Every structure is written in structure tokens, then in C-alpha cells.
Amino acid sequence: MQALIHAYLRAGLVPLIILGLVLGAIIGALLPSVGIAVGILGSIFVGALKAVAPILVFVLVMAAVTSYRGSGGNLRIKPVIVLYLFGTFAAALTAVAASFLFPTELALSAVESVEQSAPQSLPEVLTNLLMNLVANPVKSLAEANYMGILTWAILIGLALRHASDTTRQVVSDLSAAITSVVKWVIALAPIGIFGLVAATVAETGLSTLLSYARLLFVLVGSMLFIALVVNPIIVSAITRKNPYPLVFACLRESGVTAFFTRSSAANIPVNMNLARKLGLNEENYSVTIPLGATINMAGAAITINVLTLAAAHTLGIEVSFGSALLLAVVGSLSACGASGVAGGSLLLIPLACSLFNIPNDIAMQVVAIGFIIGVIQDSAETALNSSTDVLFTAAADPKYAYQG
Template identity: 55%
Template sequence: MFKKILDKYNGIKLNYRIAIAIVLGTLLGIFLPEQRWIGELGVLFVGAMKGIAPILVFVLIVNSLSTGKTSLDRRFGKVFAFYMISTILAAIVAVTASFLFPQNLQLAQSATTSAVLPKGIGEILNNLLVRAVSNPFEAITDANYIGILVWAIIFGIALKLHASDSTKDFLQDVTKSVTAIVHWLINFAPFGILGLIHSSIATNGIGIFKTYGMLVAVLAGAMIFTTFIIAPLVVSFALKQDPYPLVIYCLKQSAVTALFTRSSAANIPVNMDTCEKLKLDREFYSVSIPLGATINMNGAAITIAVMTLAAAHTLGIAVSFPTALILCVVATIGACGASGIAGGSLFLIPMACSFLGISNDIAMQVVAVGFIIGAVQDSLETALNSSTDVMYTAAAEYSGWVAEGKHLPRRFR
């Protein structure tokens, strides 16, 4: 009986199951908001994805480097350039939107946090270097992906040079097992998304649109513009062909889950699975995907720029366009180095505000506003950041295929 139910469940495409979960979660959130146990499905799903992601990244990189025949090549230079260029372009979009639609904030809330906020680019870069060489076991348990990347590469190279064939075979078996666990979790994503939707609606409703509807609209507009205009431009530059089939595919596979989990770490397994479906080189994407989750900060750049310029406009501080662009470059670099800070992009707002002479007390009130609209802002930001990790990874590899005269998968021609 259970097997028949499971077979019928698996017989429905994952995207359809997710769509059904979104509808059910919305209805349950509206009509049964007091049933908090439904939201626990989302907590369990996100917790499981966050838990397996660091292990998956570590074993994939170690296995790829220890048993693979290729090494880090120019594809990594390409994908790194795509990450950086697109993030700066996203910041420019945010600045332009902020100048076209200046926002006023109600700075009455206070915000407190136990997190240690960065005081400048120097401190952020120092923290980045410290995290890169932190204890490898702590890096995995703390989901410190910079540390995971560095140590996985070191272990992978060392095992390639010194490990026996039996050890390498064991690593391959471990990798296959962890990958299988990830597939099981992804298969039950609809239940997690149902819980996340219920919890979000039961907690926030649509009240955020009443007070900060226009601010949400500016943030959402900038992120949507970046998703459907900036990202396709980057992909088109790489492939020299219509980018939208690839862009839409990546959005369907990656952005949907990221939109509801609101966690780039939780979405790493989904992105890995998507890269596998795209027939990409595992040795490449097992490094580029966690790298993107660390430094590909399109959505974060938009959030920091829009919120900081909204604070400046509220206080009557005149900001020239060149100054705003410099501000976004500084904030983008900071976001790339401080992605591990609890609170993500919101806790980089005080640093950006200090660039314009805005006090920390005011800046933390802006952070509080960010938490109020976080149900929308953080969802869209994560969806943009995570889905473009896959887009640019695919673009970097497929550009090599095009240069060699190979055909792309039929769906993208």
C-alpha cells in the first residue's frame, strides 16, 4: 500500500508537486494559521538540507580532485568573472531604481543583534582569510563554505598524490551515498515548501505590503530586472545565442526551492542536482556552486544599495550618482567576504550607511525594517543569488563547448 502511494507520488513531476504544495500551503496558512505544526515540516526540510550541504560539498570536491583527470582550468576564471560582473551590474540596477523611485523609511523601530558587525572592508577581508584556514571539522559543522572549499581542495590534491586505489574507490562510494541522500531529500521538498509557505503566511500575512509596499516593489523590481535582463545578458555574452531557454530552466530548477527555503546553503544540493541534469562536469560544478554561494551576491548588492540609499533619502542626505556607485562597489566586495555573517546582507547595511555618514543607531533601525520585509526581500534575494550560481556555472562550461564546436543539449539550442 505504502509503495503504491510512493510510486504515485514519484510519478508526478517535482515541479508540479511543488506547485500543489504552494497552493495548499497558502490555503492552510490563511484558514488554519494556528496549526503551527504544519510549519515544522519546513523547519525539518531546511534543517536537513543545511545539514547535508556542507558534507555534500566536501565529499564532492575531495572525490573530484582525488580521482579526476582534470584540474582547475579557465572555466573557473570565467565563472568568477561572471559572478563579479553580474553582482556589480545588479548594484548599478539597484542604484538606478533608488534614484528613480526614492523611498522614505519609518525609522521608529530598534534592532538588536548578538552578531559582530563588520566595521570595514579590511576587517571583512581579514575575517574571510581567517575562515579560509579555520579547523576543517568546524568549517563543515558551521557551514563555513570558504573553509570547506579550501580544505576540500587541499585534501583532494593530497589524496590524489598519496591515496591508494582502494581509498579512492571508498571515496567514490561515499560520494554516491551522500548524493543519494540528497536526491531523497529533494524528492520530498514539496512537504517542506508547504510548511514554509504556511509558516510565512501565518506569521506575516500580507501586512508588510501596507507599510512598505513601495520599498518591497523597488527591491523586487530590481531583482526581477536583474534576473530576466542582466543574467541573460551575461549568459548571452558567454554562449553567443538566445540565453532564455537556459535561464528559464535554471529558474525552474533552482529558484523555486530557493525562494521558499531562503537559504543558499540549503539550496546547494538542489543546484548540484541541477548541474547533474545539465550534464556539466562534476569536477567543475562541485567547486563553482559552493563558490557561487559564497561570492555570487547579486541580490545582496541590491538589498544593501536600496536600503542604504532609502536611509539617506529619509534623512535628507544628498547622494550623487558617482558616490552611490562607489558605495555599491564597496558593499558588493563586503558582501562577497561576509556572506557567512548571520543575517546575511541586512547586517552589511550599517557598514554601507557609515560610508554616507549615517550613524550606527539609525543604520540598525534600517536593519529592523529589513527584517520586517524579510519574508519577501530575503526570498527574492536568495532565489536570485542561488539560481544565477547554476546559470553562470552552465554558461562558463557551455561556452567552452561552443568554442570547440560541440552542440549544447537540445533544449538550449
């Protein structure tokens, strides 16, 4: 058994994930009942990631703040936040442009309504964000409220900076222990992805998606444009180096996993591990990566804007340049309030639709379409969101820029 484990670890994570992808797709297509059965492996993997992510973020951020002494000016938090916001707005503009170049109409009358509540106004979204900052710390950990977790981790870390050396060492040791647990969980990624792919192919296939091919083309095409054109331009402007080795590394090691977990929050441990492998400053990435899972939402901005404009085109609503620009701004802000879990961005579509006075029942039908195509849309969205968290963190990190 020990020899088997060593052979598994020596094979490398990426080749094993690719093998899991291929085997999962084959089993899901040829043996659907087996595919659904092994789906439990994927559920266990995602469950383990979601379970460890909140405590990982809390402990790492607390340890980073506790140990930071302000010397050397190594922290690069603000530039990363600026990159997150700029990247999200660039994605929103891209989505608007793509929607005008390839206008899409939806079969709204045939869609079953979705019974889920969604924010009805921008102040409501912002209020929810602010309330999350001061949420009960225990509740924040239990419900994976990362804004609350970050707030309390920073506050407790600041308080512990004046604690004894022994106390600070305990916090540091706890951080190292949690990091080790995360490595164990990530080592199971190929098995988990095998189960996720097998179950997805067995349950959905591709037939349902054919009727929404044009919509998916606009959505996924916009996301690919951001991932392979816009983001590399941004990174190149900052680092003055060829951005594609870093871009492809982030897509390969973070984007692939996020594509199948469909949760930025669940992918936090994966991103933390990738940031460590890239040699980034832990004081930086322990804060920026969980923060990115909350506010770095380029994929969500694309989803919100493309589906909103598709609804407007379907209803024959003329969208002026000013309205489109306002939609890009609102879409960006709304995306930053999107949940870090699967389908979180879809529930903010009614907010964007309200700009064009689209009735809420129609908007919720658009949300339903989002859930229908979610097997691809939400997967691609999360892959873009999560991989960009590491990409921008690395771009702003002097250590990575130095290594080149």
C-alpha cells in the same frame, strides 16, 4: 506504501512543489493554527538540507580534485568566478540606478533597534573571509563555513591524488553515496515547501508589508530586472544562444526552492541536483556552486545598496555620482562577504551606511526594517542568488553550450 511512493516520484518535482505552494497558502490563510503546526515539516526539510550541504560540498569537491588528472582542460572555474563578480557588480549598479529613479524614505524613528553585531569596516569583512579560509576543518563542517570547507576539501583532494587506486575509489564511492542521500532529501521538497508556505502565511500574512510597499517595489523590481534582463544578456553573450530556457529552468527548479528556504547554503543540494540534470561537468559544479553560495550575491548587493540609499534619502543626504559609484563597489565587495543564510546581507548595511557618515544606531534601525520586510525581500534575494549560481555555471560549461 511502495505504490504510493512510486506515484509520488512519477508525478514530478516541479508540479508537486507548485501543489505544495498552493495548498500551503490556502491552509495558512484559512487555518492559521494548522498552518503553524505543519510548519514543522518545513523546518525539518530546511534542517535536512543544511545538515547534508556541508558534507556534500566537502566530499564532492574532494572527490573532484582527487580524480582530476588535468587532461582535456575541462575545468571552467575561473570564468564562472568572473561571472559571479561581474554579475554582483551589475546588480549593485542596478540598485543604485533604481534608488535614484524611485527614491524611498523610511520611518526610522519608529523602528525598534536590532541587537546584532555587524562588520564596521571593509577590512574587517575581508579579514573575516581570509580567516574563514584557514578555519579548523571540523569546525567548518559543523558551522557550515563553506570557504573553510572548500579550502580543506581542495587541499585533501590534492594530497589524495597520489594515493592508491583503491583509496581514490573509496572517495568516489563516498561521493556517489552522499549524492544519493541528497536526492532522497530533495524528493521531500514539495512536503517541506508546503510546511514553509503554510507557516509563513499563517504567521505574517501581508498586512505588515503594506507600509513598505514602495521599498519592496524597488528591491524586488531590481532583482527581477537582473534575473530577467541583465542575466539573460550575460548568458546570451557567452553562449550565443537563446538564454531564456536556461534562465527559466534555473528560476523554476532552484529559485522557487531558495525563495522559501531563504538560504543559499541550504539550497546547495538543490543546485547540485539541477546541475546534474543539465548534464554539467561535475568537476566544475562541485566547486562553483558552493563557491557561488558564498560570493555570488547579486541579490545581497541590491539589498545593501537600496536600503543604504533609502537611509541617505531619509536623512536628506545628497549622494553624488562618485559616492554612488563607490557605494556600488563597496556594496559588491560587502555582498561577497554576506553569509549564505537568511538575513546575512542585512548585517552589512551599517558598513555601507558608514560611507555617508550615517550613525550606527540609525543604520541598525534600517537593518530592523530589513528584517520586517525579510519575508519577501530575503526570499527574493536568495532566489536570485541561488538560481544564478547554476545559471552562470551552466553558461560557462562547454557541455551545456554544446547541448544547447
